[in-house]
Amino acid sequence: MTTTSTVNDPTQAIYTSLNGSGTKKTTSSADDQQNRFLKLLTTQLKNQDPLNPMDNAQTTSQLAQISTVDGITQLNATLKTLMGSYQSSEALQAAGLVGHTVLVPGSGLQVVSGLAAGGVQLDSAASKVSVTITDKNGLEMKRIDLGALDAGTHEFVWDGKNANGTTVADGEYKITVTATQGDTKVGASALQLAAVNGVVTGGSEIQVDVGSLGRVSMSDIKLIL
Structure with missing residues (x-):
């Protein structure tokens, strides 16, 4: 049992x-x-x-x-x-930015009808800031002295003339930025002009379409023109 x-x-x-x-x-x-x-x-x-x-x-x-x-x-x-x-x-x-021109990180410079515009971003104040413009082959076209600037975002305009005073051809150019405070180098980066074509949603963050530069986040927009 x-x-x-x-x-x-x-x-x-x-x-x-x-x-x-x-x-x-x-x-x-x-x-x-x-x-x-x-x-x-x-x-x-x-x-x-x-x-x-x-x-x-x-x-x-x-x-x-x-x-x-x-x-x-x-x-x-x-x-x-x-x-x-x-x-x-x-x-x-x-969405309110669509159709506006902005400055975003980038080293490109577009010359249109003999004129171009770009920008610089400085980590801190600088006593001397200069922008060097080169063509697609790396040949220096112009060096622009922006003088002393505070920390932050600054824009500049180029009249399209090279060091000899000759107007360059329209097209794509490149810029590099150097900045110093006395003998000390200051962190500086180039900003590129771009047009906002649209807004991209659905991801972890809102992005805007800026044409050939692709998509950038809202925080990448340094200046709205």
């Missing part, structure tokens, strides 16, 4: 209560997590040792845990809502 004994195992009772017949269920919502936690706490209280019950501190601690988890879940939901609102606002601002 086979004898079957039943062992009163509180741990097994907890898992059985939570999972029914033992099949694990997957939950993802905040309500499901809260319900499971409260069910676990209730089962623990039901199966506790009457001679050694759970003290108030333990109960309070577990209730505080579910409150913290619930608070974090609500905070995450709020942040997602705020992020969505921010991206929508940024998209509207970006």
Whole structure:
């Protein structure tokens, strides 16, 4: 004869209560997590040792845990809502740039009808800033002295004339920037003129289409002209 004994195992009772017949269920919502936690706490209280019950501190601690988890879940939901609102606002601002000319990081310089414009970005104030313009073969066309400039973004205009005073042909040229404060070199980068053709949404950030330069983020726009 086979004898079957039943062992009163509180741990097994907890898992059985939570999972029914033992099949694990997957939950993802905040309500499901809260319900499971409260069910676990209730089962623990039901199966506790009457001679050694759970003290108030333990109960309070577990209730505080579910409150913290619930608070974090609500905070995450709020942040997602705020992020969505921010991206929508940024998209509207970006749409207002369509058709405008901007300065973005780049070393290109387009000469049109004998005129060209570009910009420089300085990490700190400089006592001397100069822009060197070269053609596609690397031949120096002109060096423009911009003098002393403060930190930040600055634009310049080139009349399209080389060092000899001759007007160069329309087309693509390249610029490099050098800046110093006394004998100390200052961080400087070239900025390129570009037209905003459209706005790109749907990714992690709003981007604008600036033609041949591709797509740039809103933070890459240093100056709106």
